[in-house]
Amino acid sequence: MDNKYKVIGITGGIASGKSTVSDYIRSKGYPVLDADIYARKVVEPGSEGLKEIVEAFGEAALNEDGTMNRQYVGSLIFNDKEKRDILNGITHPKIRQMMNDERDFYLKTTHVFQDIPLLFENGLEGQMDEIIVVYVERDVQTERLMSRNELSESEATSRIESQMSLEDKKARATVVFDNTETRETLYKQIDEFLSTLS
Numbered sequence: 001m002d003n004k005y006k007v008i009g010i011t012g013g014i015a016s017g018k019s020t021v022s023d024y025i026r027s028k029g030y031p032v033l034d035a036d037i038y039a040r041k042v043v044e045p046g047s048e049g050l051k052e053i054v055e056a057f058g059e060a061a062l063n064e065d066g067t068m069n070r071q072y073v074g075s076l077i078f079n080d081k082e083k084r085d086i087l088n089g090i091t092h093p094k095i096r097q098m099m100n101d102e103r104d105f106y107l108k109t110t111h112v113f114q115d116i117p118l119l120f121e122n123g124l125e126g127q128m129d130e131i132i133v134v135y136v137e138r139d140v141q142t143e144r145l146m147s148r149n150e151l152s153e154s155e156a157t158s159r160i161e162s163q164m165s166l167e168d169k170k171a172r173a174t175v176v177f178d179n180t181e182t183r184e185t186l187y188k189q190i191d192e193f194l195s196t197l198s
Contacts, residue, residue: 005111006197007103007127011119012134013166014159015145017179017186021134022115024190031106032113033099042094043068052090057083092122111197120172121164132193133173135166137180 010025010032012018026032042049045066053068054061057076063069077084099114106112116124125131136144138160145156170176177189 005107006129008113009119009128009131010113010115013163015141015148016134016136018134024187025113030113032115033102034115038095038098042091049091049094056086130174132175133169134177134179135170140180
């Protein structure tokens with residue numbers, strides 16, 4: 001495959017503004033493949049992924065309407081690394097396969113962005129030509145998360161601390177968008193980056 005076009009990863013932390021960046025890039029006409037959307041697709045009713053999850057965790061993993069019982073599965077894996085690894089072992093390869101197929105399709109004609117929350121945690125940096133980290137200062141991140149999800153400060157802090165720190169991600173990025181200030185400031189940084197893509 002000739003590397004005329006780039007695969008560009010977008011990542012960040014909870015409430016850092018990743019979706020805002022993805023939506024804006026999408027509005028500029030670039031494909032943005034969102035890992036969360038594929039994560040939902042691989043457990044759709046009737047899918048192979050959902051079938052395997054029911055085999056692993058039992059019928060209680062299914063709702064009456066044939067959808068995955070997210071609450072039940074979530075409660076199983078929340079504090080149980082072994083079960084979480086089983087779930088990830090079922091879903092991650094399928095998500096990756098779907099994303100890679102679409103990525104290869106778009107790469108023939110344009111640069112492709114992949115919005116992957118756990119890009120570094122899942123060791124996917126080797127598959128990217130560039131990695132954008134959407135960065136926000138810690139106090140701003142905490143404040144935004146509290147207001148967005150109606151959390152107390154300690155709840156917000158524990159969610160942020162359960163992830164790899166934004167400082168670590170920033171250090172491993174090839175491009176950093178600082179989303180501490182206004183949306184306009186953020187869009188300007190994105191525009192500048194997009195103008196470097198030929």
